[in-house]
Amino acid sequence: MQKTLRLENVTKRYGAMTAVDHLTLTVPSGIVFGLLGPNGAGKTTTLEMVEGLRRPDDGRVWWGELDVVRHPDEARSQFGVQLQSSAFFELLTVKETLELFHSFYRRRLAVSDLISRLGLEEKQNARVGGLSGGQRQRLALAAALINDPEVVFLDEPSAGLDPQARRNLWDVILGLKAEGRTVVLTTHYMEEAEVLADRLAIIDHGRVLDEGTPRELIQRHMPASVVEVSRSVGINSTVDLPAVRRMEERDEVTTLVSDRLEDTLVGLVNWAQREGRAITGLTTRNATLEDVFLELTGRSLRE
Amino acid sequence: MNAILVLTRSLLRQTIRNRQGLFWTLFFPLVLMFVFSFLGNSQSRVNLAVVSPRGQSAAVMKVFQRSPLFHVTKMSRRQALQEVQRGQIDAALLVPLAAADHTTTLTLRYNNANAVSAGQVVGSVEAFVAQADIALSGRPPLFRVAAQAMTHSHSSTYLDFLLPGILALMTMQNSLFGIGAGLTRWKEQGVLRRFRATPVKPVQLLAATIVNYMVVGLASAAIVIGFSTTILHASVSVPLGPILLVLLLGMASFLSIGFIVAGLSKSQEATIPIINLISFPMMFLSGVFFPVSSLPRILAHIVQYFPLTYVADALRGLMSGQLTLGASAFRTDIIGLVVWIVVTGLIASRAWRWE
Ligand SMILES: Nc1ncnc2c1ncn2[C@@H]1O[C@H](COP(=O)(O)OP(=O)(O)OP(=O)(O)O)[C@@H](O)[C@H]1O
Numbered sequence: 001m002q003k004t005l006r007l008e009n010v011t012k013r014y015g016a017m018t019a020v021d022h023l024t025l026t027v028p029s030g031i032v033f034g035l036l037g038p039n040g041a042g043k044t045t046t047l048e049m050v051e052g053l054r055r056p057d058d059g060r061v062w063w064g065e066l067d068v069v070r071h072p073d074e075a076r077s078q079f080g081v082q083l084q085s086s087a088f089f090e091l092l093t094v095k096e097t098l099e100l101f102h103s104f105y106r107r108r109l110a111v112s113d114l115i116s117r118l119g120l121e122e123k124q125n126a127r128v129g130g131l132s133g134g135q136r137q138r139l140a141l142a143a144a145l146i147n148d149p150e151v152v153f154l155d156e157p158s159a160g161l162d163p164q165a166r167r168n169l170w171d172v173i174l175g176l177k178a179e180g181r182t183v184v185l186t187t188h189y190m191e192e193a194e195v196l197a198d199r200l201a202i203i204d205h206g207r208v209l210d211e212g213t214p215r216e217l218i219q220r221h222m223p224a225s226v227v228e229v230s231r232s233v234g235i236n237s238t239v240d241l242p243a244v245r246r247m248e249e250r251d252e253v254t255t256l257v258s259d260r261l262e263d264t265l266v267g268l269v270n271w272a273q274r275e276g277r278a279i280t281g282l283t284t285r286n287a288t289l290e291d292v293f294l295e296l297t298g299r300s301l302r303e
Numbered sequence: 304m305n306a307i308l309v310l311t312r313s314l315l316r317q318t319i320r321n322r323q324g325l326f327w328t329l330f331f332p333l334v335l336m337f338v339f340s341f342l343g344n345s346q347s348r349v350n351l352a353v354v355s356p357r358g359q360s361a362a363v364m365k366v367f368q369r370s371p372l373f374h375v376t377k378m379s380r381r382q383a384l385q386e387v388q389r390g391q392i393d394a395a396l397l398v399p400l401a402a403a404d405h406t407t408t409l410t411l412r413y414n415n416a417n418a419v420s421a422g423q424v425v426g427s428v429e430a431f432v433a434q435a436d437i438a439l440s441g442r443p444p445l446f447r448v449a450a451q452a453m454t455h456s457h458s459s460t461y462l463d464f465l466l467p468g469i470l471a472l473m474t475m476q477n478s479l480f481g482i483g484a485g486l487t488r489w490k491e492q493g494v495l496r497r498f499r500a501t502p503v504k505p506v507q508l509l510a511a512t513i514v515n516y517m518v519v520g521l522a523s524a525a526i527v528i529g530f531s532t533t534i535l536h537a538s539v540s541v542p543l544g545p546i547l548l549v550l551l552l553g554m555a556s557f558l559s560i561g562f563i564v565a566g567l568s569k570s571q572e573a574t575i576p577i578i579n580l581i582s583f584p585m586m587f588l589s590g591v592f593f594p595v596s597s598l599p600r601i602l603a604h605i606v607q608y609f610p611l612t613y614v615a616d617a618l619r620g621l622m623s624g625q626l627t628l629g630a631s632a633f634r635t636d637i638i639g640l641v642v643w644i645v646v647t648g649l650i651a652s653r654a655w656r657w658e
């Protein structure tokens with residue numbers, strides 16, 4: 001069954017603050033959909049309204065024909081959920097925890113299969129209280145899959161994982177997609193979004209700033225190239241270089257966003273000769289999602 | 304249904320594996336009973352020193368030793384008076400050399416620091432001597448008092464009084480702290496949020512939690528009763544059915560009070576003081592350690608409606624053999640508890656918040 005997830009004008013207010021502001025999105029079936037946004041953008045709030053955990057003040061959420069806001073119980077039995085901060089009983093073992101969640105559903109996967117799928121065999125009889133952060137994340141993911149869900153919501157699944165564990169997680173997520181499940185995830189890692197997400201929505205202040213495939217987003221907002229040099233070269237806003245759309249000095253690097261790479265580079269070399277400066281740390285690259293994000297929100301993803 | 308069973312099993316595992324929690328659940332009641340078992344024993348007999356001239360002591364001693372009321376020791380006059388003064392023994396009986404045919408005066412020296420026990424000591428020695436006198440003279444007594452206790456129970460010690468009180472107290476502590484602190488901790492940690500994202504219903508979670516605490520409560524009550532009766536020789540009757548009924552109703556009312564507190568507060572820091580505020584007055588006023596009747600009139604009037612008072616009252620009545628299922632006083636306790644359960648249950652169902 002091909003079900004799409006649709007959010008229509010979903011709104012959540014906390015007092016005077018609007019955490020999610022008339023947010024409208026469509027997630028096609030069978031893809032990995034990424035929600036990208038800085039801290040406090042409203043990603044978690046949005047996910048939790050979709051999951052039926054918080055009631056929107058306004059708007060509708062549809063999973064296929066199912067009205068999620070009206071029938072949260074039915075939605076909960078169909079969804080797979082990993083919360084940003086969820087805990088399990090500390091004194092139960094991994095296996096007992098999964099058996100507990102197993103008992104909540106009618107449609108379900110075998111506990112032993114999930115344990116081996118997430119590489120938790122060695123830890124299956126260990127108490128949850130003694131697990132490492134990465135093992136906890138895997139347990140949370142296993143619990144999210146126990147009901148064999150068609151759609152899985154993962155709120156920052158790779159938070160706190162080392163690079164190796166993160167790669168393993170990506171394999172699991174791509175495996176979920178290969179099985180035809182829809183995955184909606186939030187992340188702060190641009191690389192993760194680029195590797196995993198078929199489509200992305202960039203969110204800030206509870207609104208969708210733009211939405212599309214990573215390539216589309218880059219094309220639309222950053223058809224440009226990026227030139228980076230060491231900050232010690234001494235380029236600043238008083239230096240007038242051709243075709244530079246935007247300039248930014250951060251840490252040790254000066255970043256120039258260029259609409260025509262050739263012109264900018266020639267201008268840069270000419271300026272350096274004229275001023276008698278050495279150009280160090282020069283690199284050029286295509287724009288990435290990180291640059292798109294910066295362009296759209298004025299903020300870096302992780303600050 | 305399956306969900307409730309697995310949930311209950313999980314919660315019980317969680318409880319049993321919490322060794323520290325179990326230890327403290329049982330530690331205080333057992334220690335309290337143990338400590339008070341000594342107090343109870345020393346109070347039940349009068350500690351009497353007999354000071355008598357050589358040759359007569361054996362006969363006098365024998366008379367007193369036969370009575371269960373006294374614990375007699377032979378002492379020198381000097382030592383006996385000293386110990387009375389220090390409160391180490393209750394009284395010293397000074398026996399003079401026997402005179403042939405007129406009344407012998409037995410002098411009783413007692414410590415009157417504690418008016419009640421002094422009265423008891425003097426009274427029991429006087430009564431005993433009078434009785435012995437009549438028996439020795441060979442005349443049939445003109446009057447005899449046939450003392451008949453109004454209840455079926457044996458003479459009770461403080462331990463027998465305390466046991467039902469401690470059981471009631473445990474019922475309150477387990478349920479209030481268990482659900483109040485336990486649920487808020489799960490709330491804080493995010494365990495409950497995760498459950499919320501599944502189809503499991505709040506009533507299922509609640510049912511499992513209640514069963515968990517009831518099993519723990521009944522098991523610890525059984526341990527304390529067993530310990531007190533077999534090791535400390537508390538003599539109480541244990542009518543299983545009625546006691547079970549009172550314990551379960553008591554737990555239900557304290558669980559719903561705990562549920563209200565856990566529902567309203569966001570963190571452990573907020574819960575614990577509220578629970579203390581609720582439990583402390585009851586712990587001291589509701590007849591756990593001393594009878595409600597010893598409170599000032601007005602206070603006693605209020606305290607009789609406390610849930611812990613109903614539980615302690617009913618348990619004490621049952622265990623001392625004074626109350627049976629049909630007794631109207633027992634019915635009052637049960638009705639009182641049911642009213643508490645209904646009212647707090649209604650409030651709890653409104654007050655509950657998942658986060
Ligand atoms: N229960 C709440 N009460 C009041 N304000 C809240 C509540 N939950 C979230 N907010 C506010 O709503 C906004 C959005 O929060 P949300 O958790 O959705 O952000 P997020 O995008 O998930 O951020 P992060 O990347 O840090 O997880 C924030 O400003 C947050 O402070």
Ligand SMILES: [Mg+2]
Pocket residue numbers: 043044045084155
């Ligand atoms: Mg979040």
